[in-house]
Amino acid sequence: xxxxxxxxxxxxxxxxxxxxxxxxxxxxxxxxxxxxxxxxxxxxxxxxxxxxxxxxxxxxxxxxxxxxxxxxxxxxxxxxxxxxxxxxxxxxxxxxxxxxxxxxxxxxxxxxxxxxxxxxxxxxxxxxxxxxxxxxxxxxxxxxxxxxxxxxxxxxxxxxxxxxxxxxxxxxxxxxxxxxxxxxxxxxxxxxxxxxxxxxxxxxxxxxxxxxxxxxxxxxxxxxxxxxxxxxxxxxxxxxxxxxxxxxxxxxxxxxxxxxxxxxxxxxxxxxxxxxxxxxxxxxxxxxxxxxxxxxxxxxxxxxxxxxxxxxxxxxxxxxxxxxxxxxxxxxxxxxxxxxxxxxxxxxxxxxxxxxxxxxxxxxxxxxxxxxxxxxxxxxxxxxxxxxxxxxxxxxxxxxxxxxxxxxxxxxxxxxxxxxxxxxxxxxxxxxxxxxxxxxxxxxxxxxxxxxxxxxxxxxxxxxxxxxxxxxxxxxxxxxxxxxxxxxxxxxxxxxxxxxxxxxxxxxxxxxxxxxxxxxxxxxxxxxxxxxxxxxxxxxxxxxxxxxxxxxxxxxxxxxxxxxxxxxxxxxxxxxxxxxxx
Numbered sequence: 001x002x003x004x005x006x007x008x009x010x011x012x013x014x015x016x017x018x019x020x021x022x023x024x025x026x027x028x029x030x031x032x033x034x035x036x037x038x039x040x041x042x043x044x045x046x047x048x049x050x051x052x053x054x055x056x057x058x059x060x061x062x063x064x065x066x067x068x069x070x071x072x073x074x075x076x077x078x079x080x081x082x083x084x085x086x087x088x089x090x091x092x093x094x095x096x097x098x099x100x101x102x103x104x105x106x107x108x109x110x111x112x113x114x115x116x117x118x119x120x121x122x123x124x125x126x127x128x129x130x131x132x133x134x135x136x137x138x139x140x141x142x143x144x145x146x147x148x149x150x151x152x153x154x155x156x157x158x159x160x161x162x163x164x165x166x167x168x169x170x171x172x173x174x175x176x177x178x179x180x181x182x183x184x185x186x187x188x189x190x191x192x193x194x195x196x197x198x199x200x201x202x203x204x205x206x207x208x209x210x211x212x213x214x215x216x217x218x219x220x221x222x223x224x225x226x227x228x229x230x231x232x233x234x235x236x237x238x239x240x241x242x243x244x245x246x247x248x249x250x251x252x253x254x255x256x257x258x259x260x261x262x263x264x265x266x267x268x269x270x271x272x273x274x275x276x277x278x279x280x281x282x283x284x285x286x287x288x289x290x291x292x293x294x295x296x297x298x299x300x301x302x303x304x305x306x307x308x309x310x311x312x313x314x315x316x317x318x319x320x321x322x323x324x325x326x327x328x329x330x331x332x333x334x335x336x337x338x339x340x341x342x343x344x345x346x347x348x349x350x351x352x353x354x355x356x357x358x359x360x361x362x363x364x365x366x367x368x369x370x371x372x373x374x375x376x377x378x379x380x381x382x383x384x385x386x387x388x389x390x391x392x393x394x395x396x397x398x399x400x401x402x403x404x405x406x407x408x409x410x411x412x413x414x415x416x417x418x419x420x421x422x423x424x425x426x427x428x429x430x431x432x433x434x435x436x437x438x439x440x441x442x443x444x445x446x447x448x449x450x451x452x453x454x455x456x457x458x459x460x461x462x463x464x465x466x467x468x469x470x471x472x473x474x475x476x477x478x479x480x481x482x483x484x485x486x487x488x489x490x491x492x493x494x495x496x497x498x499x500x501x502x503x504x505x506x507x508x509x510x511x512x513x514x515x516x517x518x519x520x521x522x523x524x525x526x527x528x529x530x531x532x533x534x535x536x537x538x539x540x541x542x543x544x545x546x547x548x549x550x551x552x553x554x555x556x557x558x559x560x561x562x563x564x565x566x567x568x569x570x571x572x573x574x575x576x577x578x579x580x581x582x
Contacts, residue, residue: 015172017119022168024119030160030193031153037188037242039138042291043091051092052104058083060361062534070108071115078122079361085116085123086131090139097142105143109136110151113158119165126169127178129162130185134238137188160196163189167199170206175214176221176332177228183207184235191246204251207239211257219260220308222332224325226268227281229308230289233261237296262298265289267307268321270346276310276321277344279328280335280358282531304412311412313419316446317348322438323376324423327387327404334398335360335371338387340405340425341438342376345449345559350505351487353377353559357529362536370529371401374483379436379453382479386427386436403427418443418450432478433457433465434548448560453482457551466551477547482555484513484542488528492540501542502562510562519546519555 050057054066059079065072075081083089087109093101116123123132136143136159144152163186170182183206190200214221214232221229236258240250268276273290274283302312309325322343328336335358345353356375359366369375373385380386387404405425413420424437437454455478457466469478486492486503495502501513501523515521526541544555 015169017124022164024117024161030156030163030195032156032194033137033140033192034194034197035246036137036140036192037238037245039094039142040238040241040295041088041091041094041135041138042285042288043093043095044285045092045095047089048092048094048096048101051089052096052100057532057534058089060531060534069111071111081122082125082128085112085121086128087112087135088131090135090143094139094142102142102145105139106147106151109143110154113154117158117161124165126166126173126182128181129166130170130173130182133159133162133166133185134181134188137192156193159189159193163193163196163199167202170203174331175210176223177231179210180207180214180232180235183210184239187239188242191242191248200248204243204248204254207236208251208253211236211251212253215257215260216308217260218303218306218308219257219262219264222328223279223335224309224328224332225279225281225335226265226275226277226308226310227284229261229268229281230265230275230284230292233258233265233296234288234292236261237292241295258296259298259300262293262296263300263302264307265293267302267312268310269319270321270344270351271314271317271319272346272349272351274346274351277355277357278310278323278339278342279337280360282357306410306412311410311421311423313412313421313440313442314446315419315442315444318442318446318449319346320344320421320440320442320449322421322423322440324408324410324421326406326408326425327401329404330400331398333401336387336401337371337376338373338385338401338404338427339376339378340386340408340427341423341436342373342378343440344377347446347505347509347511347561348507350489350507350509352490352503352505352511353484354487354528356485356527358531359529359536361531362529366529366536368399374481375485377484379438379455379480379482381428381432381434382481384428384431386425403430415441428455429462432469433462433467434478435462448558450558451556453555453557455480455548455553463551470549477549479545479547480553481546482544482557484559485526485528486540486542488537488539490540492523492542494523510564512560512562513542514558514560515544516556519544 056063056073061076061080063073090105093105166182166186170186173179173182183203186199187203190196190203243250269289275289277283306324311322311324313320320343323339327333342355344355355377356370359370373380387401389399390402392399405427408425410423418441421440424435426435428434434455434457439452441450457463489506491504493502503511522543524541524543526539528537528539
């Protein structure tokens with residue numbers, strides 16, 4: 001049987017090559033900028049120095065080749081190749097900004113034109129071309145300093161060709177972030193390059209339509225991926241600023257999308273300034289979120305209730321963010337996780353309770369493992385996630401998330417001394433007759449979080465289903481566990497004769513986990529998955545294990561700062577995000 005996914009992928013690649021070839025046949029080309037948007041991208045000085053040292057770290061893989069130019073590398077996978085051809089690494093070289101960094105950027109850029117500029121290679125895809133155009137235009141002053149007229153002519157000819165390609169192929173980019181990247185590149189080129197002005201209005205109108213269709217009333221994306229939302233928000237603020245600099249108005253739909261997204265991102269920001277890690281998203285590059293929010297100048301307060309399906313409790317120096325909605329469905333679920341009612345907790349600058357994160361950069365098995373409920377700080381029935389992965393789609397090759405919760409009732413309020421979250425989901429109703437309910441109370445001073453997890457068989461039909469399951473496993477009950485994944489920097493030890501877990505943060509804070517003593521408590525090995533690392537990081541996890549034998553099973557637990565922990569802690573420890581990459 002013909003693999004439809006391969007056929008569709010080959011067809012898209014053929015069309016990309018055809019339009020790239022056509023775009024590079026013309027003799028006319030732009031010769032100069034009519035205007036140039038201010039560079040707004042943020043690079044990493046450390047990553048820039050790594051590149052100059054011949055350490056090419058992209059998409060979770062490191063190639064150390066100080067004597068090789070970038071385009072002489074053999075990418076280990078398509079994600080690595082995409083990172084090379086997208087040219088986002090120019091941000092890192094620009095962050096270094098010295099003569100050596102400029103010389104490397106110039107050499108690698110003109111080598112790309114020489115090797116791939118005639119429409120060859122994997123970089124001729126709409127999203128990658130848009131990303132690349134944006135960087136080339138952003139860093140043109142950095143790149144063109146000291147160059148000869150002949151080099152400049154080659155540079156502008158390639159910009160012209162890539163713009164022509166994007167004008168034909170941006171619609172082929174999947175909706176969401178890839179299409180926003182393609183349109184951003186097209187709009188930047190139309191506003192900046194001589195002779196490309198005719199593409200400005202189509203790009204502006206297309207962006208407005210994408211804003212109206214992809215950004216919902218809560219300021220969220222269908223994927224519910226916080227890091228992807230930040231990326232889209234950043235592109236929208238860049239394009240709005242570029243339009244303003246060019247003396248053009250920004251469509252109402254475009255500005256309204258920025259207004260909706262900003263407060264949602266504030267709700268998804270932990271106390272340390274990083275994003276909550278859900279549905280394939282990471283924490284975001286250091287300072288990226290704050291910079292984007294400051295650039296947008298949107299003062300709208302955080303929304304009451306949910307933001308893109310997440311609930312936030314914040315008090316003192318502590319933030320708690322909960323996945324409080326059904327997971328994405330359909331094509332939007334290709335990177336979604338079975339994380340309903342999972343939470344993360346951050347104290348000051350230090351994450352304490354986390355989710356494992358996306359393992360996509362470490363291979364298919366890690367990617368699948370990261371999407372399962374046991375990889376989140378949540379309750380799961382042993383052997384069952386709250387949603388499962390479907391068979392790979394024959395057209396796209398992606399694994400959608402199916403059979404997840406359909407009904408997730410939520411209430412957010414407060415008690416006399418705490419902020420309260422209450423939620424439930426019905427993912428285990430069909431299989432076991434059980435509803436999972438979770439209650440979280442964060443004290444007003446942020447020093448304590450108390451939790452209660454319940455497995456309930458409520459209606460008569462649900463009780464009959466539960467009884468049927470019990471008969472199949474007599475004298476045991478339905479096994480479950482509640483996991484609390486700890487950040488790798490947390491030093492945890494079993495305390496009080498095995499009845500508690502003490503956790504020391506790098507800031508000097510001490511937190512203690514306790515439970516009601518009705519179930520088994522253990523401290524086990526865990527893992528933390530970061531796309532910026534070469535391999536999964538070792539971590540620890542607290543696990544409460546028990547059996548549901550009645551129509552109502554209740555587990556109470558708490559996380560609280562030790563009494564000797566000061567209210568205010570001077571956290572001066574500095575992290576090196578690339579410590580294990582040298």
